[in-house]
Amino acid sequence: MNVKQAAVLFVEDEPFLRESMRAWLAGKVGRVLCAEHGEQALEILAANKIDLLISDLRMPIMDGIALIKKLQEPEGRRPAVILVTGLSDISPGKAYDVGVDAIVEKPINREELLRAMEQCLVNTVGS
Amino acid sequence: MVPWRTNWPKKVALVVGVAVSAYAAAVLTAWVVHFVPLIQLSPGQPPLTRQGALTQLLLGASLVFRAVGRRRAAILCATIAFSVAVLVGFEYVLDRDFGIDQLLGVDYIHSTSPPGRISPVAALCYLSASVALLAMSIPRLARYGSAIGGMVASVLIATGTVMFLGYGLGQNSVYAWGRYRRISVQAAAVVAVLGAAIMVLALDESRTRKSMARWLPLALGVSLSAGTLGVWQALMFHEQKQLPLLWHIILAGGILGSLLVAIAVFLAQKATLRSHQFQGEKAAFERLFEASPDSLLVINGTGRILGANQRTASTFGYSREELLGLSIESLIPEMLSERHRTHGEGYYSHPSTWPKGRGLDLNARRKDGSDFPVDVSLSALHSGGELQVLAAVRDITERRHAEQAVRESEQRFRGVFETSPLGLALIPLNYGQLDFGLAKVNASFCRMFGYSEAELMAQNSLDLTHPDDREMSKVLAERLSRGEIPYYRVEKRYLKKDGEIMWGTLTATIVRDREGRPLFGLGMIEDITERKVLEQNLDAAREQAISSARLSALGMMAGGVAHEINNPLSIIHAMASDLGELVAEQGSVPAQVVARKSAVIRETAERIAKIVKSLRQISREGSNDLFHPTPVAKILLETLEICRAKFKASGVELLLPQAIPEVSIPCREVQIAQALLNLLQNAFDAALERDGDRWVRLEVKPGDGLVAISIIDSGPGIPSELRSRIGQPFFTTKPVGKGTGLGLSLSKSIAEEHGGTLEYSDDHGHTRFSLVLPLAREVKAA
Numbered sequence: 038m039n040v041k042q043a044a045v046l047f048v049e050d051e052p053f054l055r056e057s058m059r060a061w062l063a064g065k066v067g068r069v070l071c072a073e074h075g076e077q078a079l080e081i082l083a084a085n086k087i088d089l090l091i092s093d094l095r096m097p098i099m100d101g102i103a104l105i106k107k108l109q110e111p112e113g114r115r116p117a118v119i120l121v122t123g124l125s126d127i128s129p130g131k132a133y134d135v136g137v138d139a140i141v142e143k144p145i146n147r148e149e150l151l152r153a154m155e156q157c158l159v160n161t162v163g164s
Numbered sequence: 165m166v167p168w169r170t171n172w173p174k175k176v177a178l179v180v181g182v183a184v185s186a187y188a189a190a191v192l193t194a195w196v197v198h199f200v201p202l203i204q205l206s207p208g209q210p211p212l213t214r215q216g217a218l219t220q221l222l223l224g225a226s227l228v229f230r231a232v233g234r235r236r237a238a239i240l241c242a243t244i245a246f247s248v249a250v251l252v253g254f255e256y257v258l259d260r261d262f263g264i265d266q267l268l269g270v271d272y273i274h275s276t277s278p279p280g281r282i283s284p285v286a287a288l289c290y291l292s293a294s295v296a297l298l299a300m301s302i303p304r305l306a307r308y309g310s311a312i313g314g315m316v317a318s319v320l321i322a323t324g325t326v327m328f329l330g331y332g333l334g335q336n337s338v339y340a341w342g343r344y345r346r347i348s349v350q351a352a353a354v355v356a357v358l359g360a361a362i363m364v365l366a367l368d369e370s371r372t373r374k375s376m377a378r379w380l381p382l383a384l385g386v387s388l389s390a391g392t393l394g395v396w397q398a399l400m401f402h403e404q405k406q407l408p409l410l411w412h413i414i415l416a417g418g419i420l421g422s423l424l425v426a427i428a429v430f431l432a433q434k435a436t437l438r439s440h441q442f443q444g445e446k447a448a449f450e451r452l453f454e455a456s457p458d459s460l461l462v463i464n465g466t467g468r469i470l471g472a473n474q475r476t477a478s479t480f481g482y483s484r485e486e487l488l489g490l491s492i493e494s495l496i497p498e499m500l501s502e503r504h505r506t507h508g509e510g511y512y513s514h515p516s517t518w519p520k521g522r523g524l525d526l527n528a529r530r531k532d533g534s535d536f537p538v539d540v541s542l543s544a545l546h547s548g549g550e551l552q553v554l555a556a557v558r559d560i561t562e563r564r565h566a567e568q569a570v571r572e573s574e575q576r577f578r579g580v581f582e583t584s585p586l587g588l589a590l591i592p593l594n595y596g597q598l599d600f601g602l603a604k605v606n607a608s609f610c611r612m613f614g615y616s617e618a619e620l621m622a623q624n625s626l627d628l629t630h631p632d633d634r635e636m637s638k639v640l641a642e643r644l645s646r647g648e649i650p651y652y653r654v655e656k657r658y659l660k661k662d663g664e665i666m667w668g669t670l671t672a673t674i675v676r677d678r679e680g681r682p683l684f685g686l687g688m689i690e691d692i693t694e695r696k697v698l699e700q701n702l703d704a705a706r707e708q709a710i711s712s713a714r715l716s717a718l719g720m721m722a723g724g725v726a727h728e729i730n731n732p733l734s735i736i737h738a739m740a741s742d743l744g745e746l747v748a749e750q751g752s753v754p755a756q757v758v759a760r761k762s763a764v765i766r767e768t769a770e771r772i773a774k775i776v777k778s779l780r781q782i783s784r785e786g787s788n789d790l791f792h793p794t795p796v797a798k799i800l801l802e803t804l805e806i807c808r809a810k811f812k813a814s815g816v817e818l819l820l821p822q823a824i825p826e827v828s829i830p831c832r833e834v835q836i837a838q839a840l841l842n843l844l845q846n847a848f849d850a851a852l853e854r855d856g857d858r859w860v861r862l863e864v865k866p867g868d869g870l871v872a873i874s875i876i877d878s879g880p881g882i883p884s885e886l887r888s889r890i891g892q893p894f895f896t897t898k899p900v901g902k903g904t905g906l907g908l909s910l911s912k913s914i915a916e917e918h919g920g921t922l923e924y925s926d927d928h929g930h931t932r933f934s935l936v937l938p939l940a941r942e943v944k945a946a
Contacts, residue, residue: 051731053764057738061745095813123730143730144737147745 038088038158040151044068046085046116048078048092048104061147066154075099079107087116089154091141094122102127105135117157121145173368177231180361184354185224191217191350195269204273210348214268215252216282219245219290220354226297227361238301246294252287286347289323289355292316296362300369311379314366318387320359326394327352380433385426392418459557462545467492470552479559481531492555495528528557537564587612587668591625591685598641598674598685600626612668612691614661625687630657630665637670644674644685655692667696710910711785716845728775728809732768739765778805782841786834791918793940794833796864796871797824803840804862807848811860816851819861827866828940831918836937839911839922843875843933846907850879850931866939870920874934876927890924911935 045066049055055071062069070085072078074096081087090108094101101120108115120127120137129140139153191212194202204211226241248264255262261281265271282290296316300309331349347355363383370377377383396415453460459476461469472487480487480495528538539560545552581588587609592599605620613620613628629637633656640652651673658666668689675683739761746753781802804818811818829836847860856878863874882890890908911933912922920937 051735053735053768054731054738057735057742060742097812097815100815123726144734145741147741 040066040155040158042067043088043154043158044070044086045089045091045154046070046072046078046081046087048072048075048090048096048101049121050074050093050096058145065151075101075104075107078104082108082116089119089157090116091119091121091150091154093143094120094127102132102135105137108136119150119153119157173364174231177227177361177365180357181224181227181229181231183224184358185221185228187350187354188217188219188221188224192221192268198272200273205349210283210346211273212348212350213265213282214271215248215264216286216290216348216351218268219248219282220351220358222248223290223293223297223358226294226301227358227365230297230301231365235301235303238297242294242297242301245290246298249287249291249294252282253284253291255281256284256287282351283347285323285327286351286355289320289347289351292320293355293358293362296320296366300362300366310366310369310377313362314370314377314379315383315386317359317361317363317366318383319390320355321363322359322387322391323394324352324354324356324359326391326398328356330394330398378433381426381430384429385422388422388425389419392422456556457558459559461487461492461495461555461557463492463553463555465551476557479530479557480528486531495557528559536561582606584608587687587689587691589625589687589689591687593645593674593682593684598645600624600641603684609689612660612666612689613658619661628658630659633657641672641685644672645682658689665693666691667693716907725775725779725806725809729772732772735768736765739768775805778802781834782806782837784834786832786838789832789834791830791832793828793830794836795826795828796873797826799831799833799836799840800824800862800864800873803837803844806841807844811848814848814852815858816848817857817859819859821862821864824864825866825871827864827871829871829918829937830940831937835914836918836935839914839935840873840875842907842911843935846933847875847877847879847931850877853879869939870936871939872923872934872936874932876930876932879931881926881929881931882924887924908933 043066045062045068047055047058047062047069049058049071050073055073059069059071066089070081070087072081075092076099078090078092079099082090090105092101092104101122105118105120108118115136117138118136119139119141120132121141121143122132123143132140138157141150141153191202192214194200195214195217222241222245226238226245229235229238229241251262251264255264265281293316296313299305299312299316302309305312327347328349331352367377367380370379392415396411396418399411399414453471453473454475456473456475459479460473461476462471464470469487469490469492472484474484476482477484477487482490526538526540527535529535537560539558541556543554543556545554581604584606585608588606589602589609590604592601592603602620602623602625605617610617610620615623626634626637636654637656640649640654643649644652651671653669653671655667655669658668660666669692671688673686675686677683743753743758743761746757801824804820808818844860851858851860859878861876863872863876865872865874908922915922915935915937918937920935923934923936925932925934
């Protein structure tokens with residue numbers, strides 16, 4: 038799937054960062070949705086078809102890992118997942134175990150993120 | 165009754181006195197009853213006059229009284245007899261008759277002229293006898309009494325005997341001159357007998373000093389001369405001056421003979437006296453010899469024993485007979501005999517007295533072969549030209565034992581002193597004051613200080629003390645000297661020879677005798693340098709531990725801080741990226757966008773700066789900062805800045821008061837922040853222990869001059885059995901590696917340094933720690 042047609046959910050508790058990323062993503066992907074934390078993200082996921090989930094790790098109420106673990110329950114409609122982490126907050130191995138497809142560190146290098154998005158979405162084309 | 169054997173002279177005097185008196189009384193009676201034969205032995209013979217008989221009666225009575233000890237009566241009788249004799253003497257001198265005889269009766273026998281008067285010789289004899297009796301009876305003359313009595317008596321004996329014998333030989337003219345009448349034969353006999361009795365008495369009384377009367381030779385000489393004179397006079401009278409020269413030669417020869425007899429007797433008497441003296445001295449010496457507590461031996465030049473006392477016999481186990489003739493070497497063991505002889509020869513060549521115990525630790529040998537130590541002293545005895553030696557041998561076994569016991573005891577104590585691992589020093593006392601000299605030190609003392617004993621002897625012990633500790637040492641020593649304290653124990657620094665400092669525990673005391681008089685000071689030093697170094701290291705380790713505890717909570721929180729900083733960084737990064745992309749896509753960026761984005765960037769960067777500032781602030785040591793009035797809110801917000809991220813990341817909710825009261829506390833801001841951080845860290849850890857709602861609540865409540873900052877957590881609380889240990893250093897309930905156990909004790913000491921407290925309480929099953937601190941006054945007033 039092409040990045041430009043993809044529906045992307047961006048989860049981030051920090052408002053300035055969220056808004057900045059929303060604006061950037063809007064120019065790169067088909068549709069952009071944003072959430073403040075894991076629970077809000079789950080609601081959005083339930084109501085929309087999301088191709089790619091980009092989530093921060095540390096958040097109040099429900100953090101990134103908890104959110105990703107919840108994704109596995111409705112099998113088949115699972116989006117590709119990119120985890121945004123702080124300073125090595127979680128080991129990559131553990132992240133991949135719970136179903137993370139790619140890890141991007143903060144501060145976010147947008148070109149790097151874009152490559153990761155493309156890669157994740159290419160992998161999901163056939164499904 | 166007076167025993168006969170010892171008092172026969174008195175008995176003789178008594179008998180003679182009674183006999184004379186009785187005879188005189190009989191003659192007086194005969195005068196009265198005209199019984200002439202008793203008065204006049206034969207016609208032509210001179211009669212015994214009445215006054216003569218009376219005088220004899222009185223003298224006899226006086227003798228009797230003297231013999232039985234009635235001195236006054238004796239004196240009275242003798243005085244009357246003396247008076248009669250004197251009166252008769254006056255009659256002759258004045259050639260007048262006082263008629264004494266007539267008083268006693270009628271004179272009917274006229275034989276000689278002048279009638280009724282005793283002969284001059286008889287008067288003289290009676291006078292002499294009475295004088296003799298008086299001399300022996302008057303107490304004042306006691307010293308010379310017997311001498312006078314004896315001398316007079318000897319004359320009486322001589323004259324009486326010569327006169328009596330003169331009658332017997334038909335020589336009537338003995339002691340008779342011219343017309344004067346002669347003495348009667350009875351009177352002559354009475355005079356001789358009286359003289360003999362007085363003589364016996366006088367000799368007896370002079371003999372009391374164990375020698376013959378010293379006046380005896382003189383008495384003998386005088387009496388023999390008197391006798392010779394009487395005989396010569398009688399012969400002269402009788403032979404009527406024929407060959408007068410011959411008679412004079414005879415008289416001179418007689419007197420010379422008397423003199424020789426007197427001298428001979430005198431010498432004999434002296435010899436006897438000396439013999440007595442010698443006997444006495446010999447006996448005294450023998451008593452001394454026997455009574456000596458030492459064994460005494462008299463040895464001749466070849467070492468033969470000439471004499472030994474009983475002590476020698478009993479000490480050496482020989483009989484006294486066995487000892488005589490034995491060689492002195494038999495009493496001295498073989499191995500020592502050579503030495504003894506050497507000493508002995510030296511002694512013989514220089515016969516001065518050896519003082520006892522002059523290195524003469526000789527061994528003596530008993531008959532049974534057993535040896536014992538003796539102390540021998542020798543002194544020279546010159547006996548008949550042959551040199552003899554008196555050896556005094558004293559058994560000193562007991563003294564040796566005592567000396568040995570003293571030596572062993574001394575050795576024991578010396579051993580204790582010398583081998584003691586403590587440094588021991590005896591310090592002399594100067595008029596009861598502790599001098600700081602050193603009288604004696606042991607090996608440990610020398611080793612500790614690195615000085616030799618000789619070097620230390622020349623040292624003042626105060627110089628061994630570190631200069632900073634000298635004043636204290638002096639004060640303690642003075643108190644000890646004054647007896648205010650029985651001893652003292654102090655840890656102080658010493659200076660070793662190499663200049664290094666030695667830490668020592670000094671125990672000092674004053675050793676006193678039984679009466680409590682101080683003898684010397686005793687110092688005991690234990691080297692505790694090693695312990696002190698360990699203690700100092702321990703102190704440093706403690707300091708280190710406290711420091712790490714201070715930073716521990718900070719470190720725990722810092723993990724969250726990294727994320728806290730990374731987030732704002734991401735925002736800044738994003739803003740910068742937005743701007744970069746806008747420029748790249750549109751060639752320019754609208755001013756309002758730039759303004760908005762740059763504001764976000766600035767705000768976010770300031771947030772980062774604040775966190776960094778807090779971190780830097782709280783990581784400072786701060787214990788030397790000055791106290792400043794600081795708003796409680798400022799401290800709290802800064803502290804929370806560091807914690808917030810961590811709490812957020814772990815899902816522990818931080819519940820803050822709606823508004824923090826505007827109060828200030830005088831404090832070292834950093835320390836208070838550190839204490840709060842510790843409490844927050846503990847609360848955070850406690851909250852994590854329990855699932856479900858996890859929170860930490862902060863409360864700030866100003867009260868009466870105080871403010872209480874409380875931190876309550878949602879954790880399970882502290883078990884009651886552990887509550888008493890809260891705040892004890894190194895007590896922790898956290899797993900190994902998680903807590904230092906110093907957080908609470910550090911917080912507590914910070915609170916106390918600020919004049920406040922750290923209080924624990926149970927808040928509905930939750931733990932509440934309150935930092936209660938005094939408020940700043942001016943703020944309270946405002």
